[in-house]
Amino acid sequence: MKLLEEAFRITFDDMTADVRVSDVPVILMSKKTFGMIHKELVTVLGRRGESLLYHAGYEAGRQGVATMKKWWDFRNKDEVIEAYKKQFSRFGWLYLDSIEEDVDKTEIRITVHNNFESRQYQKKSDDPVCYFTRGYLCGFVEVAFGMEALRCDEVRCESRGDDHCEFLIKPMFW
Ligand SMILES: [Zn+2]
Numbered sequence: 001m002k003l004l005e006e007a008f009r010i011t012f013d014d015m016t017a018d019v020r021v022s023d024v025p026v027i028l029m030s031k032k033t034f035g036m037i038h039k040e041l042v043t044v045l046g047r048r049g050e051s052l053l054y055h056a057g058y059e060a061g062r063q064g065v066a067t068m069k070k071w072w073d074f075r076n077k078d079e080v081i082e083a084y085k086k087q088f089s090r091f092g093w094l095y096l097d098s099i100e101e102d103v104d105k106t107e108i109r110i111t112v113h114n115n116f117e118s119r120q121y122q123k124k125s126d127d128p129v130c131y132f133t134r135g136y137l138c139g140f141v142e143v144a145f146g147m148e149a150l151r152c153d154e155v156r157c158e159s160r161g162d163d164h165c166e167f168l169i170k171p172m173f174w
Contacts, residue, residue, distance in 0.1 A: 004083065007071045008090050021091075024067060031092070035120025042129070053131035060132075061139025080144045092116060094133065097164065108145075108169040110137055114158075121159035128157035130165050137167050149173065 007022045019026055041049035065080070068087070074080050085096045094115040101108050117130040128134075138152035149172045156166035 004086055008087070022071065031116050031119050034116065038117065038129075038132075039120055042131075050131045054135035057132035057135025057137075058139040059135075061136035061141075062143050063139075064136070065140055065143040077145060084140070084144075088112075094165075106170060108141060110141075110167040110169065112165050112167075115165045118157055118159035118165060123159065123161040125157070125159035127160065128154035128165070129159040130154050130157060130167075133165065134167060138169060141169050147171075 009022060010026075011020050013019075019028065038053065041053060043049075045052065068074075068080070068083060072079070072083055074083070081096075081099055088094050088096045094112040097111040097113055099108060099110050112133070115130055115133055117133050118125075121129055134152045134154050138150050141152075142148060142150055150169050151172045152167050152169045154165060155168050156162040156164060158165050
């Protein structure tokens with residue numbers, strides 16, 4: 001199992017513009033630039049833009065766990081959560097505060113702070129806006145927790161002035 005610090009090591013090759021975190025090619029983008037793309041997608045495409053962000057997040061969430069599993073031999077759910085907590089912070093995405101399952105294990109509540117996706121809205125949005133994060137968490141939980149056909153709703157959002165973003169994940173047909 002790689003050390004967390006080694007897995008999050010960032011390397012640059014100025015001649016080929018190849019930037020990597022561990023062995024994964026990445027681009028670096030300011031939160032402002034992402035925020036502008038986000039706002040344009042939602043403003044121009046409406047529901048289709050929201051859906052596009054959600055589905056991109058969902059696929060990224062599912063594939064992200066597969067990538068993480070190459071780096072770590074996770075022994076249990078707590079180790080996956082611990083690794084992700086660090087990854088989200090290191091990538092500048094968000095601070096993962098908690099993942100709580102209810103007693104019947106039919107509902108998962110995820111609380112995050114400083115979500116990059118809500119930043120551009122400066123607490124002035126009427127509705128939750130973290131479509132990419134919502135999809136990402138849904139895909140992530142499906143693969144990491146071995147569950148299928150989940151839905152994820154954002155019930156609190158920093159974009160509209162809430163203290164944090166909060167996501168509720170449960171079976172789609174329940
Ligand atoms: Zn949010």
